[in-house]
Amino acid sequence: MSEAALLNWVLYLPVIGIALLIAVPDKAEGQIRWLTFAITAAQFVAIVALYVAFDGDQAGLQFETRLPWIPDWGVHYQIGLDGYNVLLVLLTGFLGPLVVAGAFTAITKDVKLFYAMLLLIQFAMLGTFLAQDLFVFYIFWETMLIPMFLLIGIWGGERRIYATLKFVLYTAFGSILMLAAVIYLVWSLQQTSGITSFAFADLYRAQLPLSTQTILLCAFGLSFAIKVPMVPLHTWLPDAHVEAPTAGSVILAGVLLKMGTYGFMKLGFPLFPDATRAFAPAIMALGTLSIVYGACLALVQNDIKKIIAYSSISHLGYVMLGLASLDLLGIQGAMVQMVSHGLTAAGLFLMVGMIYERCHTRDLAAYGGLAKLLPVYSVFFMILTLASIGLPTTSGFTGEFLSLLGAFTASWPRYLAGEITPLASTAIAVTGVVLGALYMLRFAKTFLFGESKAPHMPLVDLDLRERLILVAIVAAVFALGLFPDDPMRKTELASKEFQQLVETSRLPANALSARESQRSTP
Amino acid sequence: MNWTALFTAMMPEHLLLAGIVVLVALEIISERSRGALVVATASVSAAAAAAFWLYSGGIDASPFAGQFSIDPQWSLAKALVLSLAVPILLMSRDEFRDGPFYPLLLSSLYGFCLLLSSDSFLTLFLGLELLALPVYTLVLLAFRRPESAEAALKYLVLGGAASATFLMGVSLLYGGSGSLGIAAFATALEATDAMAIAAVVMILVSFFLKAAIVPFHAWAPDAYEGASVPVTAYMATIVKAGALLAVLRLVGDARVSGYVAGLVAFLPLVSIVWGNLTAMRQPSFRRMIAYSSIAHAGYLFYAFLGEGPGRFQAIVFYLVAYGVMNLLAFASLPQDADDAARDRLETLRGLYARRPYAAVMIGIAMLSLAGIPPFPGFVAKFLIFRNVMMAGYTTYAVLGLVGSYLGIYFYLRVIQYMFMSPTATAHDATPAKVAVSAGLLCLAAAIVLSVLPGWAIGLL
Numbered sequence: 001m002s003e004a005a006l007l008n009w010v011l012y013l014p015v016i017g018i019a020l021l022i023a024v025p026d027k028a029e030g031q032i033r034w035l036t037f038a039i040t041a042a043q044f045v046a047i048v049a050l051y052v053a054f055d056g057d058q059a060g061l062q063f064e065t066r067l068p069w070i071p072d073w074g075v076h077y078q079i080g081l082d083g084y085n086v087l088l089v090l091l092t093g094f095l096g097p098l099v100v101a102g103a104f105t106a107i108t109k110d111v112k113l114f115y116a117m118l119l120l121i122q123f124a125m126l127g128t129f130l131a132q133d134l135f136v137f138y139i140f141w142e143t144m145l146i147p148m149f150l151l152i153g154i155w156g157g158e159r160r161i162y163a164t165l166k167f168v169l170y171t172a173f174g175s176i177l178m179l180a181a182v183i184y185l186v187w188s189l190q191q192t193s194g195i196t197s198f199a200f201a202d203l204y205r206a207q208l209p210l211s212t213q214t215i216l217l218c219a220f221g222l223s224f225a226i227k228v229p230m231v232p233l234h235t236w237l238p239d240a241h242v243e244a245p246t247a248g249s250v251i252l253a254g255v256l257l258k259m260g261t262y263g264f265m266k267l268g269f270p271l272f273p274d275a276t277r278a279f280a281p282a283i284m285a286l287g288t289l290s291i292v293y294g295a296c297l298a299l300v301q302n303d304i305k306k307i308i309a310y311s312s313i314s315h316l317g318y319v320m321l322g323l324a325s326l327d328l329l330g331i332q333g334a335m336v337q338m339v340s341h342g343l344t345a346a347g348l349f350l351m352v353g354m355i356y357e358r359c360h361t362r363d364l365a366a367y368g369g370l371a372k373l374l375p376v377y378s379v380f381f382m383i384l385t386l387a388s389i390g391l392p393t394t395s396g397f398t399g400e401f402l403s404l405l406g407a408f409t410a411s412w413p414r415y416l417a418g419e420i421t422p423l424a425s426t427a428i429a430v431t432g433v434v435l436g437a438l439y440m441l442r443f444a445k446t447f448l449f450g451e452s453k454a455p456h457m458p459l460v461d462l463d464l465r466e467r468l469i470l471v472a473i474v475a476a477v478f479a480l481g482l483f484p485d486d487p488m489r490k491t492e493l494a495s496k497e498f499q500q501l502v503e504t505s506r507l508p509a510n511a512l513s514a515r516e517s518q519r520s521t522p
Numbered sequence: 523m524n525w526t527a528l529f530t531a532m533m534p535e536h537l538l539l540a541g542i543v544v545l546v547a548l549e550i551i552s553e554r555s556r557g558a559l560v561v562a563t564a565s566v567s568a569a570a571a572a573a574f575w576l577y578s579g580g581i582d583a584s585p586f587a588g589q590f591s592i593d594p595q596w597s598l599a600k601a602l603v604l605s606l607a608v609p610i611l612l613m614s615r616d617e618f619r620d621g622p623f624y625p626l627l628l629s630s631l632y633g634f635c636l637l638l639s640s641d642s643f644l645t646l647f648l649g650l651e652l653l654a655l656p657v658y659t660l661v662l663l664a665f666r667r668p669e670s671a672e673a674a675l676k677y678l679v680l681g682g683a684a685s686a687t688f689l690m691g692v693s694l695l696y697g698g699s700g701s702l703g704i705a706a707f708a709t710a711l712e713a714t715d716a717m718a719i720a721a722v723v724m725i726l727v728s729f730f731l732k733a734a735i736v737p738f739h740a741w742a743p744d745a746y747e748g749a750s751v752p753v754t755a756y757m758a759t760i761v762k763a764g765a766l767l768a769v770l771r772l773v774g775d776a777r778v779s780g781y782v783a784g785l786v787a788f789l790p791l792v793s794i795v796w797g798n799l800t801a802m803r804q805p806s807f808r809r810m811i812a813y814s815s816i817a818h819a820g821y822l823f824y825a826f827l828g829e830g831p832g833r834f835q836a837i838v839f840y841l842v843a844y845g846v847m848n849l850l851a852f853a854s855l856p857q858d859a860d861d862a863a864r865d866r867l868e869t870l871r872g873l874y875a876r877r878p879y880a881a882v883m884i885g886i887a888m889l890s891l892a893g894i895p896p897f898p899g900f901v902a903k904f905l906i907f908r909n910v911m912m913a914g915y916t917t918y919a920v921l922g923l924v925g926s927y928l929g930i931y932f933y934l935r936v937i938q939y940m941f942m943s944p945t946a947t948a949h950d951a952t953p954a955k956v957a958v959s960a961g962l963l964c965l966a967a968a969i970v971l972s973v974l975p976g977w978a979i980g981l982l
Contacts, residue, residue, distance in 0.1 A: 068899075070976035073908075110874070111791045113941075139895040146889060149934065153942045161942060168934060172894075176927040180920045183904070 002054055003063040007079065010046045010093075011126050013039055014119035021116050029111045035103055036115040040096035040122065047093035050256060054086050056490035059497060061132060070135070074196035079130040083494020084266050087335060087487055088129050088258055091342045094476065095254045096122050098469050102350050103247040106357055107155060114155060118247060121147035125246065125255050129262065132139055134182055134198040137267075142175055143179055144256065148248065156243040163236075163243035170236040174223030181219035185271070188212065192508065204501060207508040213275035220268045228316050231290045241309035242362070246353025249305065253312050258338045261319045265334070269323065271502035276324075277502065281414075281421040283324040284407065288425040288432075295435035299442065302364045304355075307443050308348045311381030314432060315341045315400075321429055322403030325422075326502055330406020331495040332488055337399025339487070340480060344388045347473040351381055359456040364443070369452030374461045374467035378448045380470040385444045387477045389437045395480035404430060474502030524585070525620035531583040531592050533572040538632045541565025545625040559615055559956070562624040566607045566631065573601035573635075588703060589645050590636075596771075598637050598982065601761050607631055610760070612960035613853045614752035614954075623663060626656040627756065634764045640917040641703045643692045646768060648899050650688070653764045654681050654732075657757060667862055673748025680741040683729035691724030708776035719781065724875060725772070726785055732765040733819040734812075736793040743804075746812035750861065754808050755852040758815045759845035766822050770837055775830030785919045786826045793820035794922055796813045798929035806865045807855070810932060811848065814891060817929055818844055821906055824922055828909025836905045837982040842978075843890070843971055850964035851887035854880040857953050870936060872945025880953075881940040883961055885969065892933035893926055898971035905979070975977065 017039035027512050054062055064080035081089065100118060107114050116295035124147065127140035145168055152164035182198075189206040190196050197203070208216070226233045237257075241249050269276045276283075294314030301307045315337065322334030354377070355370075356362060370379040383394075404426065411422035460469070480487065529536070544561050576597040595794060607627070608749040633652025640646040658681065662674040674708040692702075698717045699706040707725065727738065734742035746754045778786060797817030804810040820838075856877060858864035874881035890897030893953030903926065911919040971978055 070975065070979060072976065073977050075976065105725055113874070113878075139900070142895045142900070145894065149937075150941060153938060161938060162944075165934065165938075167932070171929065172930050176923050177920075179904070180907075180911075181924050183908050183917065183919070187908075187912050 003050060004065050004080075005179075007050060007063045007081065007130070008065055010043055010050065011079065011123065011130060011148055013043045013046075014123040014126075017119045018116050021112055021119070024112070025113055029108075031099070032112050032115055036119060037097055037100045038092075039119065041099050043122070044093040044097055044492070047090055048165055050081060050089050050491075051086060054081055054490055056083070056492065059083075059493045064132070066132075069133075073135070073198070074223070075135040075198050076133050077136060078129075078132040078199060079136070080132055081130070082132075083159070083491045084498070085129040085262070086490055087339050088255070088262060088342075091258075091339050092125050092129065092255050094472075095250065095342065095346055098346070098350070098472060099247045099250050099254075101465060101469055102250065102353060103245070104465065106246055106353060110154060113150070114247075117147040117150050118251075121151070121251060125251075125259070128259060132200050134186070134200065134203060134267075136198075138175075138179065138182060139261070141263075144259070145171060145175075148252070148256070151248040151251075152240060152244045155157075155245040156248070158243075159239070160243045166236045167240040170226055170233070170321040170326070171223075177219040178223035181216045184212075185216055200266070205506075206271070207506050209508060210274050210278070213272040214278070217268060217272040217275040220263070220271070224260040224263035224268055225286075227263065227396060228257060228290075228320065229260065229313060230286050230317070230320060231293045231313065234290070234294070234313050237313065238306050238309045241312075242303060242348075244304045246349060246356070249349040249353070250346045251348055253308070254342045257312060257316055258342060261316060261323065261338055262333070264320070265323055265331075265498060270498060273502045273504060273506055279324060280324045281419065281425070284321055284411075284422050284425040287317045287320035287324060288429040290314065290320065291429050291432035292317075292435065295432050295439060298439040299435065303362050304352050304364050304367075304443070304447070305349070305362050307364070307439065308345060308352065311436070311439065312341065312345050314436060315345070315388075315396075317432065318400050318403040318429070321407050325403075325410040325426075326406040326499055327406035328412040328495055328499055329402050330410060331498055331501040333399055333402025333404075333406050334492060335491050335495065336395065336480065336484060336488065337403055340387075340399040340477070341474055342394035343477050343480070344384055344394075347380075347384045347470065347477070348388065350473070351377070351384065352468060353460065358459055359454055361455050363455075366455045367447050367453065368450045369448070370454070370459075371448040372452050373454060373459050376461050376467065380474060381448065382444060383474050384477070385440045387481070389440050390433065393478065393481045394478050395484075398481055398484045400433060404433075528585040531576070531581065531585045531591075533576065534569040534604065535632060535635050537565055537569040537572055538628050538635065541569075542625050542628045542632070549622070549625070556757065558892075559611065562601050562628060563608060563611050565628060566604060566611060569631070569635070570601050570604035570608070573597045573604060577601060584641070590639050591641050592639050595834060596638050599834075600635055602838065602842050603634065603638075603760060603845070604631065606759055606763075606842070606849065607756075608877070609849045609853055609960035609963050610752050610756050612963070613755065613849075614958045615956040616857060617750050617752055618663070621663070623752055624658065626660055626663075630654075630660075630756075631760070632955045633762060637764055637768050640771065641679075641704060643695075643704060643706075644702055646771070647688065647692070650732075650768060651656055651685065652762070653761060654685075657753070657761060660753045660756070661745060663750070663753070667748075669748040670750075671748075673745045676741045677745040680731060680738075684728045687724050687731070688728035691721045691728065694718075694721035694724065704772055707772040708774055711773070711776050711778065711782055716942040718769075722782060723727075723785065726769070726782070729765050729769050730789060730823075733823070734793075734816050735763055735789050735823065736743060736796045736816065737789075739793065739797070739816045742816060743809045744810045746815075747806055747865065749808075751808075751852050752862075754811070755849055756812060756847050759841075760858075762815060762819060762822075763841045763845065765889040766837055766841060769823075769826070770833060773826060773833075775833070777830065778826050783827060783915075786823050787915065789881050790820035790823035791918065791925060793817060793823075793923055794925035795928060798925060798932070801929065802932045802935070804932075805867055807867050807870070807936075808865050810867065810936075811851070814929065814932075815848075817925075821903060821922065821926070824910055824918070825906045827915050827918065828906070828913050832905075832912075834911045836902075836909050838982050839882060839905055839979060840902040843902040846964050846967045846971065847890040847897070847899055849886045850961060850968060850978060851884050851891075852955060853961035853964060854883040855886070856880060857957075867936070867939060870939045871943040873940040875945045880961075883965060885937050885940060886940060888933040888936045888963070890968065892930045894930070896972050898968055898975065901971070901975040901979075 055505035066078040069077040124143040131137035298310035319334045322330035387394035390400040407426040417421040577594045637649030658678045674847035731738040890899035893903040
């Protein structure tokens with residue numbers, strides 16, 4: 001089988017899984033669980049094979065499929081792997097079976113629907129990453145809403161309806177404006193170059209005046225910034241995380257939030273390079289705001305899910321900072337940081353879910369001294385805490401360090417040229433590292449050490465299933481921390497392409513000359 | 523007169539007429555005829571197949587020159603909308619076992635066919651009235667509660683007002699141009715004299731009334747609520763399609779600008795916003811669908827802002843996608859002996875626990891009506907807004923999209939009731955197999971439209 005065909009199998013495997021699930025009787029919960037696990041595991045194996053086959057020295061799309069889908073509008077069904085999405089696809093495939101296995105004991109209501117929704121969201125997320133055509137991208141992007149809406153709304157906590165509606169209404173608002181921008185962008189491309197196409201590769205050639213670029217960047221950016229989420233558009237996230245079932249939180253933190261940063265990297269910035277360069281300092285400042293504000297809020301939370309939710313906001317701030325720096329190291333750091341956060345946040349949410357299943361409370365004050373009560377649990381928790389802080393040898397270090405380094409490298413010459421915002425943003429962002437250590441260690445201190453107490457005694461330590469899940473995540477965290485060179489080599493060309501796309505001006509030729517003449521007349 | 527041309531070109535109409543005759547004969551022969559549903563379904567399917575055959579044969583003919591003509595494009599529209607009537611007939615099985623329902627529905631469909639082939643205002647008016655008159659009776663036919671009578675009366679009076687306005691506009695147009703051909707309307711769109719403007723405005727307003735555009739919408743919620751489920755489904759899909767396609771027949775590819783553009787942009791925009799906002803507060807499913815249909819009429823009229831050649835494609839695709847989704851929802855509604863109870867949104871609480879497949883189907887219909895991909899409602903909406911934006915009405919397009927965002931909440935509320943609430947104490951009867959098959963037909967159509975939108979768009 002060719003790799004392109006395999007990639008299609010990977011994408012549609014969850015759909016086949018849903019069809020199979022419908023055939024399984026509702027009562028056979030064990031079969032439903034293992035069938036879903038088998039599907040996601042097979043998917044992961046295939047993704048690993050594709051990742052190994054992916055050639056980092058070759059620019060552009062690999063394993064591409066391109067078929068006409070709506071010929072009248074120039075829409076193609078086009079998917080493929082490239083340096084932008086290869087790591088995120090790997091992350092999505094990796095988390096899939098872990099999420100499924102993590103929910104084995106937690107979900108007892110409407111089991112079949114639950115696993116069908118997990119498969120559906122897996123399908124939508126992979127489709128969003130793999131799509132190379134804006135129309136197809138948008139369809140997958142929006143499809144993600146449906147399973148997430150149900151995951152939070154059916155299996156969530158007490159205020160689940162409020163949380164899930166808030167999530168959907170926030171994200172849908174961004175999407176509607178993005179839809180308007182998509183239509184306008186494609187129409188402009190048709191007007192200026194005569195090409196009717198939704199393919200990313202064609203859209204990267206669209207020439208737009210600065211004012212249009214700014215408006216469209218705002219429309220795309222709003223949608224992506226809500227998803228990331230960037231402060232001040234973040235208020236849906238804590239609610240969604242707190243009310244979501246563990247599987248929902250893991251998917252949300254592990255993959256869904258990366259949709260926003262991936263969107264900026266693949267679409268927002270390279271489609272509108274001139275506007276991006278003009279706003280890069282502002283975006284860096286917003287990234288810093290997310291880092292510091294998220295960290296400060298995480299510091300004062302007493303709900304253990306909220307601490308990790310706010311830490312997600314903070315960690316994704318580094319991604320935005322690295323991307324907006326437009327420095328090669330910063331971009332690569334941002335890519336690693338995306339994967340690293342996906343691993344640590346997913347791991348932490350899984351662990352919170354495990355303790356919640358035992359004690360049924362998320363109140364931090366109810367816990368203490370778990371190191372004595374649950375030794376194995378505590379070891380894993382400590383490792384993930386340190387990875388989240390960004391200790392060297394873990395993946396968090398590579399990501400944060402490179403993002404900050406890139407941001408600094410990019411801001412220094414600008415500072416010398418008289419522009420102070422980027423450097424100030426970077427300097428303040430560095431304090432986020434300290435704040436990050438502060439809130440995570442405060443969390444770990446109260447949680448693991450001190451007087452032993454738990455709302456529900458006696459506690460049973462992790463069983464084999466839970467241990468295996470956590471071993472897989474911890475192994476991935478160390479692998480990315482100790483050997484970041486292979487993933488970084490596979491993304492290097494894409495980072496360079498991203499940098500080049502954003503740094504090349506794409507104002508229309510006549511507008512450029514008009515401005516030249518304007519400048520020369522006075 | 524060429525009798526062969528007359529026979530072939532009017533084949534769909536003839537088949538419907540044959541169906542009506544047989545149905546009436548059956549009614550006379552036996553008190554409780556069991557074959558009515560079969561005859562009606564066969565007749566409508568045959569008519570749809572005939573229209574499709576006329577389309578694929580590429581037949582262009584005008585058996586009555588200047589009054590009635592067919593061309594492949596409009597034959598296709600005829601075939602598609604006639605196919606929508608099949609699930610309506612199937613789902614009516616439990617509501618109307620016998621009686622005048624079937625001949626009335628077929629007469630109304632006959633009017634619809636006439637409308638789509640009309641070349642003069644006379645045929646157009648004939649078609650419009652024939653489409654609407656049986657529906658007044660149909661609303662009353664399910665006389666289960668007092669609201670039905672009120673609904674029918676309101677619908678009748680406002681329908682009469684619409685007809686009067688239409689006729690007034692037509693006579694003004696005739697006074698100005700001396701022609702009753704529908705081409706006079708497109709010419710009047712460009713004219714600037716007061717009489718032409720008055721004529722155009724009156725004719726458009728009469729269609730706003732028929733399609734329930736704010737501020738001419740007040741009859742729709744009452745009529746939809748008072749009628750029975752199949753009749754509401756019929757009004758929301760085919761009658762609405764009739765009004766829109768009549769306007770399309772009149773406007774054609776003519777350029778829409780000036781005050782006409784203002785008219786077909788502003789009032790529909792208000793409809794989108796108002797319909798979506800008001801739908802949020804409705805306790806009754808059919809009232810909610812009524813307000814939703816007011817908003818959808820807004821999107822449909824928006825399509826006239828687009829460039830001429832794309833209008834037909836946009837409107838017909840939208841009508842079919844919207845019709846299929848509405849019918850899917852109506853066909854999957856749980857049965858209940860008490861019509862008022864059946865209509866309450868509260869009855870849908872916990873439906874997933876009771877009837878998972880019905881809940882999933884209604885859920886798909888709601889998401890599609892909300893315009894969320896990958897369901898066909900999204901492609902339909904995209905098509906319209908794309909045309910509007912490409913015609914240069916960027917502001918209206920953005921405002922319309924934001925207005926459509928307002929609608930997401932109440933569609934999601936239905937899903938919330940079905941999936942996320944504890945089950946209501948409803949005693950829904952087992953749905954008949956025929957009604958289930960109506961839902962499955964719509965679901966199959968929805969899947970085809972989601973997976974292969976390109977094929978469907980290429981067809982139009």
